[in-house]
Amino acid sequence: MEQTVRTDHARLEAILAFVQSAEKLKDTLRSGITAQGRAESSAEHSWRLCLMAMLFDRELRGYDCLKLLKLCIVHDLGEAISGDVPATLQVEGDGRAEQERADLVILCAPLPPDLREELVALWDEYSAAASPEAVLAKGFDKLETMLQHLVGQNPPDFDYRFNLGYGAKHTARHPLLKRLRRLVDRETQKRVEAR
Template sequence: MEQAIQTDPARLEAILTFVQAAEKLKDTLRSGITSQGRAESTAEHSWRLCLMAMLFDRELGEFDRLKLLKLCIVHDLGEAISGDVPATQQVAGDGRAAQERADLVALCEPLPGDLRQEIVALWDEYSSAASPEAILAKGFDKLKTMLQHLVGKNGPGFDYRFNLAYGAKHTARHPLLAQLRVLVDRETQKRVAMMAPAGATRS
């Protein structure tokens, strides 16, 4: 058995401090509703995103699996401070990304410099979809949100048509994402059809 590496206690304490701060994601609620009718947390969202990335491993081809999972884990860490902005309220140029990055930097402040730099760099990579792994992570994220809309115990006024355009440019950037999109859109169309008033013309 290899001898355990002795790590600086201050480094270990700094990492644990960060882990405790990130625990807030358990109580950071999103607009998505679970199948039981309660609000989904950001932590739950990130967990299921990681599960998706893991389960499609065979279909991914030549990618850095560890980086993909890291991107999925860190992509919403900044929400621990300012919370989530619902997908239906996000608009280009609203400053949301800059705020979330600033929150991430603040959250990572207790970490040792190397880990702080790694996490922020991963977030930047995800935000700009600057690598094949980031393209996948962002596409999976959009699909996961759409799937939550489909499985959630939503109110009677929920507009499933939102799903049909949501994240389209991201899910079109990889064949696997595009193939999954077809399946998710098919289910969304069924929900839209169910919402149509009796006798209404359906396109």
């Protein structure tokens, strides 16, 4: 028999207010281009990242796959406020992570304290790659971006060589990520040689 937790009205309203605010992620555009030639949103990127993580559940026995999915969902939520920085323009130490975390804290303000703390803690864990699941989430995130570069209707001057170095340290931290990286690099190399 299924049990339902009784939740007070104010908590329900707070959660719905947050969900409505998070909707902004649907309109937060990224530099990635879809196969049909339009800019993808951060929400679409996060959805496909979650799909990818879910599909490797069998290969990730022993990992907390629910936690992995939570990390994937939360990783770009802060972009709903200040937007995305294209992968090609990202520089380590540029303050982007601090801004994204601050934006996430603002976005989470309507939530009840327990949920607000959970989401921010998940983001911190992801950002620091502080758990095996966070290592996987970061690696899958880089791979999803690279896959989008391969499928997207990119401009004629798009430099596919960018993919060959992008996220290398994050995709080298787990055997599954390494194997996937080799497959993506192989496809990227074909694009480079075709130019």
